[in-house]
Amino acid sequence: NVFNRPFQRQEKIEEMHFCSKLYHTKRHIFPLKDYHDEARAMRDIQKFLDHPIVLFKVCHSGWEEIVKDMIRELAREKPELKLDKARCLKSLCSKDADYLIPECIQGIRESHQGPYTDQSFITAIGNTNAVTDTQVVMALLDKPVNFGVGAEEIKFVCIIIVPTKGKHTKSGIEVGRTYSTLLADDRLRHSL
Numbered sequence: 001n002v003f004n005r006p007f008q009r010q011e012k013i014e015e016m017h018f019c020s021k022l023y024h025t026k027r028h029i030f031p032l033k034d035y036h037d038e039a040r041a042m043r044d045i046q047k048f049l050d051h052p053i054v055l056f057k058v059c060h061s062g063w064e065e066i067v068k069d070m071i072r073e074l075a076r077e078k079p080e081l082k083l084d085k086a087r088c089l090k091s092l093c094s095k096d097a098d099y100l101i102p103e104c105i106q107g108i109r110e111s112h113q114g115p116y117t118d119q120s121f122i123t124a125i126g127n128t129n130a131v132t133d134t135q136v137v138m139a140l141l142d143k144p145v146n147f148g149v150g151a152e153e154i155k156f157v158c159i160i161i162v163p164t165k166g167k168h169t170k171s172g173i174e175v176g177r178t179y180s181t182l183l184a185d186d187r188l189r190h191s192l
Contacts, residue, residue, distance in 0.1 A: 029108070030105070030173070030177050032177070032181045032184060033177050033178050033181040035181075040170075040174070040178075041177075041178040041181075044134070044136075044175055044178045044179075045178065045182070048136050048179075051077070051078075052138075053070075053073055053074055053077050053078075053136070053137045053138070054137075054138045054139070054140070055069060055070060055073055055137070055138070055139040055140070056139075056140050057140065057141075057142045058139045058140065058141050058142060058157075059141075059142045060145075061145050061146075063093060063100075063101060063147055064089070064093050066139060066141070066145075066157060067089060067092045067093055067124070067157075067159060068085075068089060069139070070137040070139055070157070070159050071083070071085050071088050071089055071092075071137070071159075072085065073137060074088075074135055074137050074161075078135075081131065081135070083130065083131070084128075084130040087128050087129075087130035088126060088128055088130050088131070088161050090128070091126030091127055091128040091130070091161065092124050092125075092126040092159055092161070100148070101122065101124050101147065101151070102124075102126075103124065103125045103126075103127075103172065104122050104123060104124045104125065104151075104176075105122075105123040105125070105173075105176045105177065105180040106118060106119075106121065106122055106123070106150065106151065106180070107121065107180065107183070107184040117150040117151075118184065119150065119151055119152050119153040119154060120144075120153060120154065120155050120156060120189060121154065121155065121156035121157070121158070121180070121183040121184075121189065122147065122151055122154050122156070122157055122158070123158040123159075123160065123176045123179050123180045123183065124157070124158070124159050124160070125159075125160050125162065125172035125173065125175075125176050126159065126160070126161045126162070126172070127162055127163075127164050127172055128161060128162075128163070128164060129163060129164045129165075130161070131161050131162070131163055132163055133163070134160065134161070134162045134163070134170060134175055135160070135161045135162075136158065136159070136160050136161075136175070136179060137158070137159050138156070138157070138158045138159075138179075139156070139157045139158075139159075140155065140156060140192055141154065141155050141156070141157065143155075155189075156183055156189060156192075158176075158179045158180070158183060160172055160175050160176050160179065162175060
């Protein structure tokens with residue numbers, strides 16, 4: 001029995017076909033933002049519309065390459081930020097695997113078979129002290145990309161980089177809900 005043997009050497013563990021690492025995911029259900037009742041959400045949208053950073057026809061198929069392009073564009077569009085691109089990237093990409101997105105929001109659709117994840121968009125949230133104010137960048141991918149289970153046909157990517165310390169109303173989750181609510185609208189996505 002494998003459980004009665006002591007784990008002595010790494011080679012033995014690998015020979016027993018164990019996974020090399022584990023990752024933890026939490027699932028929380030959030031309501032869509034109500035732009036009529038939540039003034040903060042409207043201010044966030046207006047701030048983005050005043051200086052939108054949107055990449056079109058991004059051709060990469062790897063998460064890290066896509067995020068690097070988005071961060072580069074943010075640094076180019078807003079040089080006054082003096083952005084630490086490496087720290088921003090680290091906040092949005094798992095250090096252990098290119099395909100793991102540390103924190104994200106996706107839509108949920110209902111069908112007669114039950115709820116399922118809307119796989120057309122993803123909003124990724126990075127918390128870092130490399131920024132002093134929330135930054136948002138959107139990208140429309142050239143073709144749908146597979147980022148793993150539940151994210152197999154992503155066409156729209158939104159990254160939100162927030163300061164590590166901030167008010168609850170300015171948290172990555174709250175800002176992420178704002179932009180995810182926009183992207184949850186099929187009509188908006190199809191018009192892009």
